[in-house]
Each structure stands twice: as structure tokens, then as C-alpha cells.
Amino acid sequence: MATDISRSARITPKSKFVRHTKVPTQIFETSSDLAKFVASVVADLVRKKNEQNIPAVLGLPTGSTPLGVYRELIRMHNEEGLDFSNVITFNLDEYWPMDPDSIHSYHKFMHENFFDHVNVKQENIHIPRGDIAAEDVDIFCEEYERLIESYGGLDLQLLGIGRSGHIGFNEPGSARNSLTRLVNLDPITRRDAASGFFGEDNVPHHAITMGVGSILSAKKIIIMALGEHKASVVKRAAEMEVTDEVSASFLQTHANSLFAVDSAAAAELTAVKTPWIVGNIEWNSQLEKKAVIWLSNEVGKPLLKLETDDFLHNHLHQLIHKYGSVAQIRQRVFDGLLEGICTRPAGTEPQRVIVFSPHPDDDVISMGGTLITLADQGHEVYIAYMTSGNIAVFDHDALRHLDFVHEFHKLFHADDTKVLSHIEALKESIASKNAGDLDNAEMLGIKGLIRKTEATAGAQAAGVPEEHLRFLDLPFYNTGQVSKKPIGEDDIAIVADLLREVRPHQIYVAGDLSDPHGTHRVCAEAVINAVDVVKSEEITPEFWMYRGAWEEYEPHEIERAVPLSPEVVLRKREAIFKHESQKDSAFYPGSDKREFWVRAEDRTRNTAKIYNQLGLPEYFAIEAFKQYHGEL
Ligand code: F6R
Numbered sequence: 001m002a003t004d005i006s007r008s009a010r011i012t013p014k015s016k017f018v019r020h021t022k023v024p025t026q027i028f029e030t031s032s033d034l035a036k037f038v039a040s041v042v043a044d045l046v047r048k049k050n051e052q053n054i055p056a057v058l059g060l061p062t063g064s065t066p067l068g069v070y071r072e073l074i075r076m077h078n079e080e081g082l083d084f085s086n087v088i089t090f091n092l093d094e095y096w097p098m099d100p101d102s103i104h105s106y107h108k109f110m111h112e113n114f115f116d117h118v119n120v121k122q123e124n125i126h127i128p129r130g131d132i133a134a135e136d137v138d139i140f141c142e143e144y145e146r147l148i149e150s151y152g153g154l155d156l157q158l159l160g161i162g163r164s165g166h167i168g169f170n171e172p173g174s175a176r177n178s179l180t181r182l183v184n185l186d187p188i189t190r191r192d193a194a195s196g197f198f199g200e201d202n203v204p205h206h207a208i209t210m211g212v213g214s215i216l217s218a219k220k221i222i223i224m225a226l227g228e229h230k231a232s233v234v235k236r237a238a239e240m241e242v243t244d245e246v247s248a249s250f251l252q253t254h255a256n257s258l259f260a261v262d263s264a265a266a267a268e269l270t271a272v273k274t275p276w277i278v279g280n281i282e283w284n285s286q287l288e289k290k291a292v293i294w295l296s297n298e299v300g301k302p303l304l305k306l307e308t309d310d311f312l313h314n315h316l317h318q319l320i321h322k323y324g325s326v327a328q329i330r331q332r333v334f335d336g337l338l339e340g341i342c343t344r345p346a347g348t349e350p351q352r353v354i355v356f357s358p359h360p361d362d363d364v365i366s367m368g369g370t371l372i373t374l375a376d377q378g379h380e381v382y383i384a385y386m387t388s389g390n391i392a393v394f395d396h397d398a399l400r401h402l403d404f405v406h407e408f409h410k411l412f413h414a415d416d417t418k419v420l421s422h423i424e425a426l427k428e429s430i431a432s433k434n435a436g437d438l439d440n441a442e443m444l445g446i447k448g449l450i451r452k453t454e455a456t457a458g459a460q461a462a463g464v465p466e467e468h469l470r471f472l473d474l475p476f477y478n479t480g481q482v483s484k485k486p487i488g489e490d491d492i493a494i495v496a497d498l499l500r501e502v503r504p505h506q507i508y509v510a511g512d513l514s515d516p517h518g519t520h521r522v523c524a525e526a527v528i529n530a531v532d533v534v535k536s537e538e539i540t541p542e543f544w545m546y547r548g549a550w551e552e553y554e555p556h557e558i559e560r561a562v563p564l565s566p567e568v569v570l571r572k573r574e575a576i577f578k579h580e581s582q583k584d585s586a587f588y589p590g591s592d593k594r595e596f597w598v599r600a601e602d603r604t605r606n607t608a609k610i611y612n613q614l615g616l617p618e619y620f621a622i623e624a625f626k627q628y629h630g631e632l
Contacts, residue, residue, distance in 0.1 A: 390448035506542040
């Protein structure tokens with residue numbers, strides 16, 4: 001469907017237009033390319049309406065996805081004079097009940113992230129109110145609809161998409177013609193919001209949202225999705241059947257809508273995951289590897305047993321044409337995987353290695369076996385904990401540690417009344433905290449200490465001595481909130497100094513696309529930039545990436561597979577156990593309820609199983625790595 005939005009998207013650089021979806025879809029290389037594109041669509045509309053001297057009416061979302069768009073619009077306002085004085089805005093939704101002044105309110109979010117930085121007039125801003133009485137909600141919602149209509153409807157609606165498939169807060173079961181109303185939030189949505197509220201129990205159960213019908217009345221719609229945790233819902237919405245189980249799928253019935261996604265969120269689309277199914281493609285070795293591994297899984301045969309018919313019957317005849325026979329191609333993929341299996345990840349000569357751990361447990365959770373192997377093999381291993389991880393510690397853990405210090409002082413410094421009363425005051429501040437309140441700097445410091453001591457114990461269990469641990473405490477992280485600052489020069493300088501100090505031969509970085517809070521991504525950017533800074537000083541380490549606690553690389557992405565013995569897996573488990581504050585029910589478990597050590601073991605055992613099914617040697621468990629080739 002060639003709509004005006006999809007036409008403008010097609011010519012956007014650093015992006016690719018996908019034909020085979022039912023909602024036209026544009027895939028952007030990075031989230032910032034996507035943000036620039038969407039901001040430019042908004043800016044074009046605002047300028048056009050300003051020239052005609054009529055208001056542009058915008059429908060706006062909150063959440064993590066549109067933040068880059070708001071940042072870019074603010075930049076355009078400041079640097080290019082983009083004028084919002086004639087813009088009318090309607091926000092999609094607000095939690096209910098919710099005080100507009102609460103740090104959790106979408107009122108606060110919109111003012112902090114957008115409205116306070118541009119010249120939108122206060123009277124032109126409309127956001128559903130979370131502080132109205134239950135008996136007034138229906139009238140308020142009808143009035144909201146009337147108000148949108150009074151401006152001639154929305155010119156452009158921007159949307160995010162929830163993992164429940166929601167747009168706005170139209171959870172599964174919302175009707176196509178639903179209007180603004182009070183709704184119950186889906187358990188998935190509440191879980192996803194838990195981190196922002198410091199615990200799922202604090203997330204409201206209700207919200208006021210524009211309906212699917214209200215959204216579909218907009219003249220143009222751009223729905224955005226970032227990150228691989230959105231990949232499966234993007235596929236359901238963009239290319240499967242229209243169903244009220246996935247509200248976003250109703251966009252397939254809108255004449256002028258566009259899905260704008262980054263490459264991680266696009267990963268499950270047929271044209272991306274199995275492009276050979278949808279047409280002729282330009283083969284390269286990476287795609288060939290992906291296709292042959294896919295085929296092996298599809299027909300349930302190990303690589304070296306694949307036959308010509310398997311290729312012919314599964315859309316891969318193009319590969320036979322290219323290579324003349326299947327023998328060569330299956331051998332090539334098999335040999336590549338075999339060569340990637342590596343029991344001496346830093347070689348035979350003693351090397352200096354830095355493992356960068358975004359939070360103080362990613363090192364052992366995601367590559368603890370390799371860490372143990374490297375230390376056992378006599379390499380000089382350093383671990384750089386990039387952030388304190390202080391916001392992920394429960395109050396009850398802080399309280400227990402304060403109790404310990406209290407008892408300790410009573411035991412050894414009974415007369416130190418100053419310290420004792422300080423501890424009492426800290427305990428009191430926890431007791432008087434309301435659900436969802438932010439911690440003060442002192443409490444964050446205590447929580448950071450808890451994680452620091454756990455990390456030290458975890459590293460020692462993995463064989464890395466305390467003097468090789470560096471706690472970088474990168475400034476971008478220190479907001480005391482879930483949302484973090486973007487990467488800054490000071491973050492990069494701290495990492496560059498560490499690279500200068502250690503002059504590593506090899507580094508390991510969490511190259512993560514799916515960390516729910518973006519911290520891993522920022523940490524990876526800090527290292528990438530710092531490596532760039534020090535390369536002129538002849539510091540050019542081998543750069544390996546591992547996945548954080550949430551996902552594993554796909555088999556075709558893996559360039560190095562480090563086999564783990566049962567004993568190493570057990571030692572890794574012991575190291576993970578040292579992170580007591582993250583055990584049982586971690587603060588930020590993401591969508592997966594399993595404990596981190598269980599996830600780590602399932603994941604490494606699963607990779608070993610996949611390798612074995614491909615016809616490669618049978619290992620107990622495997623940790624996977626990919627080399628950094630210029631993109632995450
Ligand atoms: C926000 C909203 C929601 C979000 C969706 C995705 O106003 O209506 O539909 O767009 O939950 O949230 P993020 O962007 O945080 O993943």
C-alpha cells in the first residue's frame with residue numbers, strides 16, 4: 001500500500017522498506033535514525049500547518065520508545081526554530097488513579113521530556129487526567145473525544161507498542177471501535193512497567209486511554225518499536241491476522257499508517273528472519289549461514305546430512321544455483337561453526353583481559369564460565385563494573401545490611417552513639433518510605449555498597465582477585481531513577497583511562513539489544529567510543545561481545561563458542577549465588593520469571609544442544625560470543 005507516509009519513509013537513508021507486511025514497514029539501522037525520521041515527519045507537518053496558519057493536531061505517546069523523537073524535536077526547536085506555538089497535542093493515556101504531580105504520571109513524563117523544552121502553549125496540551133473521581137471518568141472520556149473532534153481530528157498519531165500488543169492502553173480484547181475509556185491493565189503491561197514503579201505491586205491496575213477507534217480516526221499513524229523484546233509482537237501486528245488479541249493489528253485496516261522499527265524489533269518479520277521465503281535476495285556468507293542453520297532445524301537433520309531436496313523444498317534453490325551443489329555449502333557452514341569452538345578463548349600465551357560488566361552481575365551470569373576458564377588458564381583478568389546497580393536493591397535488603405552494621409557497632413564500638421543514631425535514622429527513612437518513592441543519595445550509596453561487595457565475592461568465586469576489580473560508577477547511570485542520561489564524554493573518558501591502565505589484549509563487552517532499561521546499550525557505547533579514543537595510543541584489543549542476562553545470540557550469529565564442563569557450570573552457579581540481592585525475585589527480572597542462575601544454565605545448555613543437533617560435538621554447555629564488527 002503506497003501511502004504518503006510510506007512513500008517518504010522509502011527514501012529515508014539508513015533504512016529499508018519492507019514490502020511483505022500488511023502494515024507498510026520501514027526498518028531503521030539504529031534507534032536514532034528512526035527517531036530522526038519520525039521527528040522529521042512531525043516537523044514537516046508542523047511547518048506545513050504553520051504556513052497555512054492552522055494548528056497541527058498531534059496524538060502523542062509516552063514510554064521509552066518516543067524519547068529519541070522528543071529529543072530530536074527539542075533539538076529542532078532550539079537549533080532550527082521549529083515553532084510549536086500553534087500545535088495542539090493529545091496524549092494517548094494516563095494511569096488511573098494518578099496524581100499529575102507524581103513522578104510516575106504521564107503528565108510529568110511529557111513535561112519533563114518534551115513540553116517544558118518547546119513552545120507548546122499550556123492550553124493546547126491535553127492529557128487524560130488520572131486524578132478524576134471514578135464517577136466523573138465517563139464524562140471526562142466523552143469530553144476528551146469531543147475535544148479531539150473539535151479540532152478536526154488528529155493529523156498525526158504517534159504510537160509505541162506494548163508486548164501485549166497494546167496501542168495506548170488498549171489491551172487484548174479491546175474492540176476496533178473502542179473510544180477513550182477507563183481500562184484494566186494487562187499483567188504483561190504491569191510487569192513491564194514494574195521497574196519504573198520500583199516493583200510490580202506499585203503499578204496501578206487501571207488507566208484512561210484513547211480507544212482503538214479514536215486512534216484509527218487519525219489521518220496518519222506512525223507506530224514505533226525498538227528492541228528485540230518487541231520483535232514477536234511486531235510480527236503479530238504487522239503481518240499476521242487482524243485480531244482484537246493484538247490491538248496494534250487493527251492498524252492493518254488504516255489507510256495511512258507506517259510501522260517504524262529498528263533492526264532488533266524487525267528480527268521476527270518474515271522478510272528479515274527468512275528472507276529467502278519472500279523472494280530473491282542477495283546472498284552473503286552471513287545469510288547463507290543463517291539459511292542453512294534454519295534449514296537444518298526446519299527439516300530436523302544435522303548440517304552434513306542435508307540433501308538437495310531439503311534445499312529445493314524449502315525455498316533455498318537459489319543457494320544450489322549459486323554453489324552448484326549442496327555439498328560445498330553445507331560443509332562451509334559446518335566448518336565455520338566447528339572453527340568457532342574454542343577451549344582457549346585468550347590463546348596459550350598469558351594475556352591481559354578486561355571483562356566489562358554493565359551491572360555488577362552480568363559478568364558471572366552471562367560469561368561466568370569463560371571468566372573461570374580465562375582465570376584458570378593463567379590470564380590476567382580484570383573486571384570493570386560499569387554501574388553500581390544501586391536501583392535494583394530492595395529496601396528489605398538495605399535494612400538487613402543496616403541491621404548488621406548496627407549489631408557490629410554494638411559489638412565492637414558500643415560507645416559510638418553518633419554512628420548508632422545515624423543507622424537508626426537510615427532505618428527510619430526506609431520505614432517511612434511510601435511505595436514507589438525514590439531513594440536519597442545516602443540510601444543509594446548503601447545499596448551500591450551491597451552490590452559492590454556481592455560483585456567482589458562473585459568475582460573471587462570465579463577466580464578473579466579483588467585487586468583486579470574496577471568499579472567505574474559511570475556518571476550516566478546516576479540519576480537515582482530507572483531512566484538514565486545519555487552517554488557523555490565523562491563516561492567515555494573513565495573507560496578510556498582504564499584501557500590505558502590495563503592495555504588489554506582482549507576485551508569482553510555486553511553487546512545487548514534487549515536490556516529493558518537501555519543501560520547495557522549505553523555501557524557498550526561507552527566502550528566502543530573509548531576504544532576509538534585509545535586506538536591512536538596503540539591500544540587495540542580484540543573486541544568480543546556477549547549477551548546480557550536476557551537473550552542469547554542466534555546460532556548463526558555466534559562466532560566463538562566456549563564449551564563449559566559440568567564442573568565449570570557448577571562453579572559459575574556458585575559465583576552467581578554471591579549476588580544475593582538479585583536472587584529469588586530480582587527487582588528487574590524483565591519478562592522472564594526464572595532466577596538468573598537458572599536462565600544462565602538453561603541458556604548455555606540450550607546452545608550446546610543446538611550445536612549437537614547441527615551435528616557438532618556434544619558439550620555440556622556453551623557460552624557464546626560475537627566479535628564487534630562496527631555494530632551492536
Ligand atoms: C504510552 C502508551 C503505550 C506505550 C507502550 C510501549 O503512552 O500508550 O502504548 O507506547 O507500552 O512502551 P515503551 O515505549 O516504553 O516500550
